[in-house]
Amino acid sequence: MNESDRTELDQVDFHEEDFDEADFQEFDEADFEEAEAAEGDIEEVDEGPVPVVAVVGRPNVGKSTLVNRIIGRRQAVVEDVPGVTRDRVAYDALWSGRKFTIVDTGGWERDARDRAKAIAAQAEAAVLTADVVLFVVDARVGATDDDEAAVRMLRRGGKPVVLVANKVDNARQEAESAHLWSLGLGEPHPVSALHGRGSGDLLDAVLAAIPEEPTGVARPRGPHRVALVGRPNVGKSSLLNRLAKEERAVVDAIAGTTVDPVDSLVSVGGEVWNFVDTAGLRKRVGFASGTEYYASLRTAAAIEAAEVAIVLLDAHEPISEQDQRIITMVAEAGRALIIAFNKWDLVDEDRRHQLSREIERDLRRVPWALRLNVSAMTGRAVDKLAPALRTALENWSRRVPTGRLNQFLTALVQATPHPVRGGRAPRILFATQAGTCPPRFVLFTTGPLDPGYVRFVERKLREEFDFAGSPIHVSVRPRKKNGRSRG
Template identity: 70%
Template sequence: MTDEAIWAALAEEFTADVEAARAELDEGPVPVVAVVGRPNVGKSTLVNRILGRRQAVVEDVPGVTRDRVAYDAQWAGRRFTLVDTGGWEPDAKGRAAAIATQAEIAMRTADVILLVVDAIVGATDTDEAAARVLQRGGKPVLLIANKIDDQRLEPEAAGLWSLGLGEPFPISALHGRGSGDLLDEILKLLPEMPEDREPKAGGPRRVALVGRPNVGKSSLLNQLSKDDRAVVDSVAGTTVDPVDTLVDIDGETFHLVDTAGLRRRVAQASGTEYYASLRTQSAIEAAEVAVVLLDSSEPISEQDQRVLTQVVEAGRALVIVFNKWDLVDEDRRYYLDREIDRELKRITWAPRINISALTGRAVQKLAREIRTALDGWEQRVSTGELNQWLAALIAAHPHPIRGGKAPRILFATQVDIRPPRFILFTSGRLDPQYVRYVERRLREDFGFIGSPISITVKAREKRGKPGGKPGGKK
């Protein structure tokens, strides 16, 4: 029996386990349903009703929800993401404008939109403005006539035909009346595959420029675009909204997004900074690769570490750029090398490049590092090759014996790319140190340069002992 036949037989044996593990890991994109409307019409109450639990904050005061909040939802075996939004109002100012912006982002990125209207109050000028926006958007829209608590109030919903979004759907989010029928209707509108979750083949790769304030993100964007595309100022925090532009770097077009500087965790930010942080986080999640800028003339800070962690946790390809190299002298280079060894030791896999956005030094080399990171992000190892490599690795460096025996790795497979995700099926729990060793050797032997790697360990239950823990006592 050839090696290929052996691995094919093993793969067939573990097929059910792999599919179950994929489901547990929440594999694949899911459709998005956005709940929008003016303040205090019952959006969060409807979200809680659809979720079947009190998840969204509800209070009898307009404007309690201030940003987009996504929840995992399910109905009739179909999963989707439900997005609760703050109250949308046209021509809003200040914080209300930031709240409205989040609602508009939800409208653009959703597959289905639920416009919630207070049927007892009737259609307001704000409702009419929202309807006009949604009519132009071209997305499937369900008009929800909320607060129809009993059959006697159903005629109130008829007046909402004037919004031009079709037949109003009468419900009571508070009491649950009509919610099951509404969910059935939502499922009819959901696409089989969500739109625009993955970049279109052949289109410009999406690159997010991120980093703490005043590290030179806008200066780099302007240098690459050969234009004053973004406002540059020595005052930290000039950029608030993400700035998108197409730029040509080394003969290839990239879609660059300049983002607001991340000062602190989103939960700890406030005011404009809070919403800027949310939009930056969304830009990272929408990107394929994040270029994280560090100020090479200053020590690597906790803020820098936090930005890098955010990119890694988002599963995006990563390139680290040390900007302001024109300000670095020999002494600073000496200390910077030691800071890199100490502070960046857990992400040695990310490509690094030294540039000066001000003078243009080495900025064209950025394209090469972006391509390298994207190649690692999309790299796949075949099941046969992976298991042959793993068998040799285990023979040379077996798992330490714990409690008189060592767990065995029975089978391994790569279940996804972008980023690469692996599952190890074992006879028992693996030490975290051994899993890190496997990841380190994966990188040494296969590359995956510029990409985070996810390794999940699935311990198989012993046959003949249903319900028993793997390796557990009777």
């Protein structure tokens, strides 16, 4: 056992002389069967294709409000202006014990141009990958020419469509919504997404429309999504423009120029990536207000929708508490992480030495994050971003075979067993990888493990299987008490 291992395990009072040979014998056949049975109960394991429900409609008819009503929390960004939602964003939902994925889309408009055309294309792609489409119409306005054009688009998609008459707040408006039968999509379902009126009946209709064999294709298969996040004025837009080799985002010396997330398809390292330039986060979302509050929500949504995040830090300024909060936000979202120290051209030798100490002190919670020293102004080392992105994404989606995982853990536990507690040491019976993106591992044990030992196992997993750039989650499933004697 090397010195770093002993230092970490000292936190759980490890003493090698407390163990004998019997404490780390291999588990018996009954233990193996019990662990395998428990493995089938893991909530995170793949349960087969999950139905996909796409929410489509004109701008500002209340699609995102309806999504929030369905998922039971305010996660999709809502504002009383059209065009807040631009991309397809998928959320997990549950109704009457049935899981499904709800996909929020931007407003669909016929003859759209420029950005509106790209938003409409995203909505059409969501229809093609969905099992059921929720077509939302503003019942107070009635069927418009754009609604009728959208119906023709939906019919070309050939998917089951549930017509939603939104913004119906009372019985009189419900009666008036009957004229939406004219769209030819069947019965309109009157709801108030804002107040919840009629939402239960609507969800019953959605479940009834789901086919027996759903496709389960929830997220678009296209360029990897990369979120550029950080405090204001650290150079996110400048880096995007450098990568794109053109002015894709407005750059100004005044902090806070970017408010809305800006999506850009950029070719970097011979591959097309979808970069999302986000608003600078000055403070916690809960303490923001006004435009800054909504910008913070959109940035948080951009992180959730991304696969990997590049957190930009100003290299010639001290690492701030807000920098650490942003990094924690990305890690807790389970996204692959690259920390880019921008403005490296302004860093002198003294600052490099000081920064090294700050990294050791302030970034010790994410030692697995990939780090790069770049300069968006001069182009220094920006060509290293593509290899770093590929590495982080590869490790983010890495799956370890169960046999190899358990061989590694058996050797690890024999070399460094768990400390004795109450006269016995809990043992790891079996382990499995419950999922990817990020990698999630479950340890089946004879009893609870000390948090320090779990951290030790996590670090050894990283060293053995190389998860650089990706968070990993390790959870413990203690064996249920069943009265079986342990001789």
